Amino acid sequence: MTDPLQKPPKKNPQRRAVLPTLPPAFRSRKALAFTAAAAEGRFCLQKCNDCAKFTYPPREACPHCLSMDLSWQDIPTGGHLIAETLVRTSTNTYFRERTPWRSGTVKLDAGIAVLAHIHGDVARGGRVHMIARTDKSGKGVMMALPEQEVENMGDDKQLRELTCDPKHRRVLITDGRTEVGQTLAKTLGQAGASTVFVGQAEDWRSFAGLKNLLDIPNVEIMPLDITDTISVQNCAAEIGGKVDILINNATHIRPGGVLSRRDVVSARDEMEVNYFGLMRLMQAFGPGLRARGADGVNSACAWVNLLSVYALSNKPEFGVTYASQAAALSLAQCFRGEMAGSGVKVVNAFYGPLQDEWHQPLPPPKISAKVLAREVTAGLQQGLEDVIIGDVARDVWQRWVEDARVLEKELTQIEGM
């Protein structure tokens, strides 16, 4: 059993904040496919399409038959620990600051031996469950966990380096006016967040759910309107130094494509919230998060964008909104690049149609606020960068990964033809 993580003491104001150092960051183009899968939480290895053997580490050609036809495929995550080392010092500053560090060799059930970080509760020679995650450099690594969940498993020092567990962390949810915002606040509170700041725009306008928010322990309502630069700056000036996880759930959605609208007025509102609002948040809160990526138990660790899965490929029934979501996704990619090396993960959580007033005429399946909040929280606990929520989003995501151009043709073809 891992010792439970204690609530960190208040920060000593006389000590300099620890700067983020990084584990090795370079990967070859071939090897980055592992990182892309790890960002999604998938455990993949290269498999030869000619001789059907798995191979590790990533290579240009199959070491068994020299075929160049290797593809990345999901592989069973079971295995057992065959060798281990407790690293007590290192020339790498990241590991040097974190020793002792447990690493070892795992023999996968698929027959391959791999190098991995080892969870403290894995027994010598014991069975393991392998995960692939991105580390503080944003690059895919493997970690061996106990085969069965153990108490306080997420509190393991090495595992917590790979995850964005809200436990003991302070979270900002940017829009408390919606059911999604209120449910996120509740769920993250239950997940152990020490403070949940919840943004409230336009306090001159009443809204359902304010009482629910106020009933949640550890919730602090903050004036925050992401369409108002001054408001965002004021909020960041007040709490920017103690937001460890920022979840931007503010969104503006209206039905219709280009030709079903008569003007750009609501499109501008969509861009104001979905794109410029996001950018305002990034400019105001990004520097604070980036500076605190290694700041102890409650270091800044995640920036979460909630995005429609149709940001990947447009669907005309809400096409103008989705265009602004695509802009937001592009901005998130830019931000991911700028935050690289900070130890803060930029997480994109993609969802399909929600169970809300705007998607009311759409048929099921639709995502409830509860499921959305649960999946976002689980994604943080697991340390994912790409969180795909619900069947619709999963389906669109998979088809986009397979062939984005075919997906475009499919989403834009006339129904019933």
Place this chain on the structure above:
Amino acid sequence: MSVLQELARSLTTGEVKTVDLTHTLDPDFPVMILPPEFGQCARFRVEEVSCYDDRGPGWYWRNFSCGEHTGTHFDAPIHWISGRDLPNATVDAIPSAAFVGPVCVIDCSAQAAADEDYLLTVQDVTDWEATHGEIPAGAWVLMRTDWSKKSGAEYLNMRDDGAHSPGPAPETVKFLVKTRDILGFGTETVGTDAGQGAHLAPPYPAHYILHGAGKLGLQCLANLDQLPPTGAILICPPLKIKHGSGSPLRVLALVEG
């Protein structure tokens, strides 16, 4: 001494004072809320262009954006469908004489304090006239409710059945327009109509009747408690926006004493 020389002298000596009837344009100031499926009034927003920095080393300036009906603002007749075919119905075409004129202030603050949905009646107007004389043709009439002293959620006073704030009754607007031939009507609330004005007949009577008759509107006014019932001069030129339906503006009054 000419009239204007006398005015200039009085302004210098303080015998005539200016009263600012305007709320500050603030991103947090409430705007009219419509059902979300309709187009919405843009809030007031500012973006800094430079502030003596690398974006402009010696100067501070900003871009601002808002709707034509944001903050303390002016309604031109074309704002409402009833006024759409009238001549000179846009802010750029209204003769400028309309922007300076006599103003009558009817104090309904006690009634509004007692009843958030208070509607100004014809009887209120005639009672006021019994004391202060008949409202002259071409005058501005302002309904004082002290609503401008409210802030936050109390200002719109929005509930599940809509906003609750005072305004004029339909017959009162008709009386002011047809019998008194006023120039315009102004309020301290977010619109010239009561919060529940959509449920009157006609819906939004102040907008419908005033603008249908080519009359003007002012709303989100402040400091009406500093105006005398009669004798003040209102100054309210809107921005000269081409084909504009209205505009935020600075509203001033000249008062004696």
